[in-house]
Amino acid sequence: MERPYMICHMLTSLDGKIIGDYLREERTAAFIQEYENIHRRYGCKAWMCGRMTMEEHFTFGNQLDLRVENIPAIPRTDYVAKTDAKTYAVAVDPSGKLGWTTNHITDKDRFGDHIIEVLTEQVPDAYLAYLQHLGISYVFGGKDSLKFSVVAEKLKRLFFIDNLILEGGGFINGSLLNEGLIDELSLVLVPIADGASRSLTLFETSFHLKKQPPTHFFLKSIEKLNDGGLWIRYGTTPDRQ
């Protein structure tokens, strides 16, 4: 299967948490900036996040009112609005909940990245009509549930994406880990222990994901960051540098 090389790039506390109070500590701001710098250093054509992360950081909870009558049935075929974008933002949104208002990211660090929605066929017709109206691309990853190997193959074939950065949260990371699709892990380690016991970690499973055997990683490099942080890179195969 032809698919993009996938790098899971995340910032964590010393105790592996991806959310929590440590993110609001003054010291952490510099590590969050470093996280963005490393994202740029990778120079990937696309990045991917789950619906919760997109909602928190990029659509800010905006809700759509799609109670429009007489929407014609729209076939469940992929919709490519743009193939010449410099960079793409891939949003995993199985039932079509994200309230985008433009077809690109407006955040200053990611401005202009063309949005591709990853959907299941259960999405309402009104949402598909809305995406087409805004010029947002979408691909289907399954009828009722998502198969990320299918999604990855489509991203490569339809948008020519060779390298993709997977950037959380824990559920989307866990989903791709489960399917054996992560080639590299890039961790920005913040030298703070969060201490919360009920919190999200790097890879989570959910009721619809069967836990797979443990995944082995192999060290590629370590770089010291200012103020005691680390940038650690692992591969999932021993020989790939």
Ligand SMILES: NC(=O)c1ccc[n+]([C@@H]2O[C@H](COP(=O)([O-])OP(=O)(O)OC[C@H]3O[C@@H](n4cnc5c(N)ncnc54)[C@H](OP(=O)(O)O)[C@@H]3O)[C@@H](O)[C@H]2O)c1
């Ligand atoms: N520290 C970091 O580097 C970092 C990076 C990114 C995010 N975060 C944080 O992580 C938190 C969100 O993480 P999260 O794990 O709760 O959410 P998430 O992975 O961002 O999104 C989860 C949602 O994505 C969809 N999804 C994910 N896997 C799926 C699958 N296999 N099949 C179908 N749908 C799937 C579902 O959407 P539906 O609910 O619509 O079905 C699911 O609820 C946020 O607070 C964010 O700030 C931290």
